[in-house]
Amino acid sequence: MLQALPVKLETSGDEKALLLATMKKYNEAANFLAEQAFRLKIANKVELQKRFYYQLREQFNLSAQFAVRVISKVVEAYKKDKRIKPVFRELGAIQYDQRNLSWKGLDRVSMITLKGRIKLRTRIGEYQKSRADRIRGQADLIYRKGEFYLIAVVDAPEQSEFDPVGAIGVDLGIENIATDSDGQVFRGETIEKARKRYNSLRARLQKKSTRSAKRHLKKMSGREKRFKRDINHVISKAIVSKAKGTIRAIALEDLSGIRSRATVIGRKQQRDRHSKWSFRQLRAFVEYKAKRDGVPVKFVDPKNTSRECPKCHNIDARNRRTRNHFKCTECGYEAMADHVAACNIAARAAVNQPIVAPLFSAVTSPLALAVGS
Numbered sequence: 626m627l628q629a630l631p632v633k634l635e636t637s638g639d640e641k642a643l644l645l646a647t648m649k650k651y652n653e654a655a656n657f658l659a660e661q662a663f664r665l666k667i668a669n670k671v672e673l674q675k676r677f678y679y680q681l682r683e684q685f686n687l688s689a690q691f692a693v694r695v696i697s698k699v700v701e702a703y704k705k706d707k708r709i710k711p712v713f714r715e716l717g718a719i720q721y722d723q724r725n726l727s728w729k730g731l732d733r734v735s736m737i738t739l740k741g742r743i744k745l746r747t748r749i750g751e752y753q754k755s756r757a758d759r760i761r762g763q764a765d766l767i768y769r770k771g772e773f774y775l776i777a778v779v780d781a782p783e784q785s786e787f788d789p790v791g792a793i794g795v796d797l798g799i800e801n802i803a804t805d806s807d808g809q810v811f812r813g814e815t816i817e818k819a820r821k822r823y824n825s826l827r828a829r830l831q832k833k834s835t836r837s838a839k840r841h842l843k844k845m846s847g848r849e850k851r852f853k854r855d856i857n858h859v860i861s862k863a864i865v866s867k868a869k870g871t872i873r874a875i876a877l878e879d880l881s882g883i884r885s886r887a888t889v890i891g892r893k894q895q896r897d898r899h900s901k902w903s904f905r906q907l908r909a910f911v912e913y914k915a916k917r918d919g920v921p922v923k924f925v926d927p928k929n930t931s932r933e934c935p936k937c938h939n940i941d942a943r944n945r946r947t948r949n950h951f952k953c954t955e956c957g958y959e960a961m962a963d964h965v966a967a968c969n970i971a972a973r974a975a976v977n978q979p980i981v982a983p984l985f986s987a988v989t990s991p992l993a994l995a996v997g998s
């Protein structure tokens with residue numbers, strides 16, 4: 626499976642200015658060519674190259690490779706819908722490949738700019754280093770918050786699944802974004818605060834409905850999306866690495882279960898919070914990372930996971946008196962509600978797919994050891 630690996634570049638003031646100038650020229654050239662392609666209704670690479678290659682090189686001072694990349698970029702975008710003239714951002718990404726960029730390990734990179742090649746150091750972690758041997762030629766240069774990054778493509782092998790010893794049940798967000806059957810809660814004041822801030826700001830802007838309010842809303846939704854994505858990455862990573870470290874499978878409910886349960890609780894506000902948090906994405910991240918790390922994922926019937934007592938299995942809507950609190954009407958067992966749901970999910974995974982491998986063999990099999998270490 627291919628994976629995107631962001632690598633931060635260390636740049637001096639001069640180097641940064643040079644990269645910025647290169648980026649601007651590159652996108653300026655792309656916008657110029659898009660204009661021509663649109664005017665002449667040409668979406669054919671060879672034809673555009675024939676007509677504009679030299680002009681791109683001279684007028685925009687592009688290297689041969691950049692001129693070719695600009696042509697590909699424009700053709701790709703214009704082909705999608707010929708009724709629309711593609712417009713590229715001033716600081717849009719530059720696509721590099723092995724002809725205009727080369728890696729020395731992952732520590733150093735040499736790349737073409739408007740003024741020839743420059744060599745830069747990168748700032749990378751151990752995890753990224755371990756992926757260096759799988760790096761492919763292509764990488765996108767992007768500019769974010771005053772820093773340059775190369776988004777490299779690495780070939781990450783999927784690991785074969787290990788034999789799990791039990792499962793971690795994960796309950797996705799009634800009160801918290803995620804709670805597992807060990808009782809760990811994935812929430813954070815920062816998340817809650819940001820969520821409130823976004824919600825109230827959005828409400829205010831929606832009332833206004835002026836053009837600038839609309840623009841603001843659009844910008845905000847992008848920022849909010851990135852924030853949620855980051856949080857979902859952090860949570861999914863924590864869940865998967867815990868499962869891997871304890872040789873357990875991950876048990877999840879069906880997505881449809883989240884919605885219907887929220888409806889049963891009948892709090893509109895609560896329901897809004899659910900639909901607004903990107904659970905689909907969180908689940909996709911968990912599945913993706915699990916697959917990558919060889920962690921089995923099991924799906925269970927979500928029915929009554931929040932109402933069943935994990936001790937005596939009494940199912941009763943009154944077991945869940947409030948959103949947070951579970952108390953069994955039969956045996957009196959009490960716990961945090963999301964934790965109870967997570968325990969039920971874990972138990973169902975164990976019942977659904979009995980684990981045949983005895984504990985001892987699972988722990989001592991070479992695969993399990995490799996995975997656990």
Ligand SMILES: [Zn+2]
Nearest residue numbers: 934937953956
């Ligand atoms: Zn009970």
